[in-house]
């Protein structure tokens with residue numbers, strides 16, 4: 001099984017793309033809704049929560065876990081790979097969403113000016129800048145934290161004029177910097193992609209995190225046959241949440257774009 005972890009609902013945008021690009025695999029999704037949002041939590045809290053979630057997914061039978069949450073990828077992934085995995089789940093793999101996004105953005109950028117939007121924690125981590133610099137030293141990077149977007153998306157405020165107004169306010173500094181490529185560094189932002197594209201204009205390329213993660217996962221599975229051959233392929237999807245299953249089902253369907261049949265509650 002492939003485990004997909006997120007702080008809550010947002011990772012369902014990533015699972016949606018996995019199901020489109022790699023439909024034959026079995027997936028287990030875990031949303032830590034009881035403790036979301038992670039975007040304003042401390043480094044230590046994000047690490048402890050993510051570690052517990054990854055541990056749960058491995059114990060549930062996953063061979064590979066994708067941390068679909070940008071905040072958790074930015075703040076906890078390295079430590080999980082370097083400290084936790086080696087001691088506790090040797091031979092298993094954990095991947096995040098930051099590197100796939102960066103690889104995609106670096107390929108797309110022609111104007112050498114890259115913008116990144118995300119939660120406070122993701123922007124504070126500086127991880128996108130670090131990863132971009134590993135691949136290309138000639139890019140200028142501009143950040144913008146957009147903390148109001150996650151609650152607005154979860155409230156279903158996708159087409160409200162207030163949302164467009166707040167988006168314009170967040171994106172204006174990046175427009176002024178004349179970026180040519182924009183990384184949507186948060187699980188929730190693909191739901192706002194049309195308005196973001198319209199505001200940024202047709203000359204700015206937008207990197208959709210869910211699409212980039214799915215393409216890179218497909219590529220990873222091709223290159224890592226030793227992991228790929230251990231994965232079940234019955235097209236089955238199991239959902240877990242740490243909070244209210246009925247609410248997860250109702251809101252989750254909006255992010256996943258299809259019906260969610262059963263959701264089980266777990267305590268981490």
Ligand code: DGL
Pocket residue numbers: 006007008010011036037038039040068069070071072119122150185186187188
């Ligand atoms: N999943 C988070 C991310 O991609 C957004 C929601 C949260 O703050 O927990 O950064």
